[in-house]
Amino acid sequence: MNRYLESLALALSALKANLLRSILTTLGIIVGVASVITVVSVMQGFTDSITKQFENMGSNTLLIKPYVPFKERIVGKRARLTISDYEAISRAVDGIDMIIPVVFQAPGQLRYKGEQTSLQYYIGTVAGYDELNNFYPQKGRFLIPSDDTYRRRVVVLGADIRKDLKLPADPAGEYVEFNGQWYKVVGEMEQQDSTLGFSQDNMLIMPFQTAVALLRDKASENMQFMIRVKNVDEVPRVHDQVSRLLRKRHHIGKRDTDDFRIETSEQIKERFESILDAMTYVVAAIVGISLVVGGIGIMNIMLVSVTERTREIGICKALGATRADILIQFLAEAVILCLLGGVIGIAIGYGLGALVGALVPTIPEIVVPVWAILLSLGFSSLIGILFGIVPASKAANLDPIVALHYE
């Protein structure tokens, strides 16, 4: 064991003798590991922020929306949910604590005193949406039941709108022009966490009936119902009951698929996470390739180094070095090179991640998970062994006589 530790010392001194070359050699590994750490830390940040977002929506919440498979959608088939569906569910399904309709519509133009902005989307809904989504106004008020009853032309603005339109600090009471109609601002919502780095606050909320009147028959294609179930244990039963009711109402045959979809907050979260996971895998694959390229760089330089030190290897063999001694010395050199690259890469990756975190305010905090660090170091060592083995065995198998007379 002792003699192999000495091989390590010898490897270190060889690397020190060519310090600049050693660092340049590890550049591939540095870039590879730095990208792993950056990507993983940023992804982790996103995941944390999304997870937090869906925690707002309780686990006893169901979301019902019209659904047609993409294949059928492109031949013009549309799925609809109607107000009478909404009324039927409220009437017939037990165990519902709250049910509210939501129409989603994208995008629109909003004007105020010569300023204008494009909305990402707007929502038509009723009082209670704020409570169900744990999403409240920070100024003014949210919608009230009478807004809906009288189809008032009032809006609650998303948190970004006031800045975009240069509205007064308290926008309540101002009038804005939306798609050619005038609406009175009654409140402003609080800031939401962004989704995948995009702000969600460039939007407005109006009374459900107002939106339905605006959209006419398009409303039913964009209709969603949010249901809060009284008791979490009853979520599956409510789910089934709603499903049966809607199938009956929509005249869906026994073998036909639903033209709607019922999602729990859990499922939505999972879907987001699976998208993130897929992105992580793709990035990991790219990074893996760059590490392999880095490893080839290491192999290349190690082969050069073996040739340069042929005579030295011959001397060591004459002095009694075994194949294993030489093999381990050069393997150690390759692994140390890769680990060095790994450590530098982790530092750079952490720095880049922190930079992204600072530039994108919605990523709460950059955390480099321990598994990513261990994985990077492990993978770097593996690359070192994998790509070091060829030059090392070339060195170990040199004929001492030939090596001693190498010029």
Add this chain to the structure above:
Amino acid sequence: MTAEIIRLEGVSRHYQMGDETIRALDGVDLSIFRNEYVAVIGASGSGKSTLMNILGCLDRPSGGLYRLNDTEVEGLSDSELSAVRNKEIGFIFQSFNLLPRATALQNVIQPLIYAGMSRHERRERAMAALKQVGLEKREGHLPNQLSGGQRQRVAIARALVTNPAIILADEPTGNLDSSTTAEIMALFDKLIESGQTIIIVTHEPEIADHCRRVITISDGRIVGDTGSKGGAA
């Protein structure tokens, strides 16, 4: 009673060069005893380097028997051969062959690492060997900070440090001027006095004359052997 350290019986070494077989050594019989001071001479291409490589366990004979210090070299594995080189043989080369990035002391320590010796003992023995060649004050110098004679003395210290059965020197003074050559030869004489066995491969008659026994090689065969004490001529 002098012990036989080296025994060669019918040792040959053949190389295949295309269709041609080159007989670098062709049936060499040779015995060398403890504390002998032997010169191997011959023209270039005579086979003396091949003999040196085989004696030094850097190469294996194509045929015949080689016994070194009662060890049958034939049939040893690669790592066993390494161990034999480490324990039984001290090499000295024409071009010194020191490790360029290692200090004089580290160079002398290197074979002791392969011998698996403890750090402390290594250092002590290496310092003693450097002292023996009069370089104890140069332990921290790198080879390129030493003169040719000093480098060769470091190499001699490195050859001595494992207490080998034989010292094999291949043209040890080939790169040195005459006064340094005399210095190195005086050092060899001192080693002989202390009981070492030394084999010098050379083509310089003056060096050969200095030794007590001269073996002449030509065309892969021993054609002359003075003062043999029992080996076949």
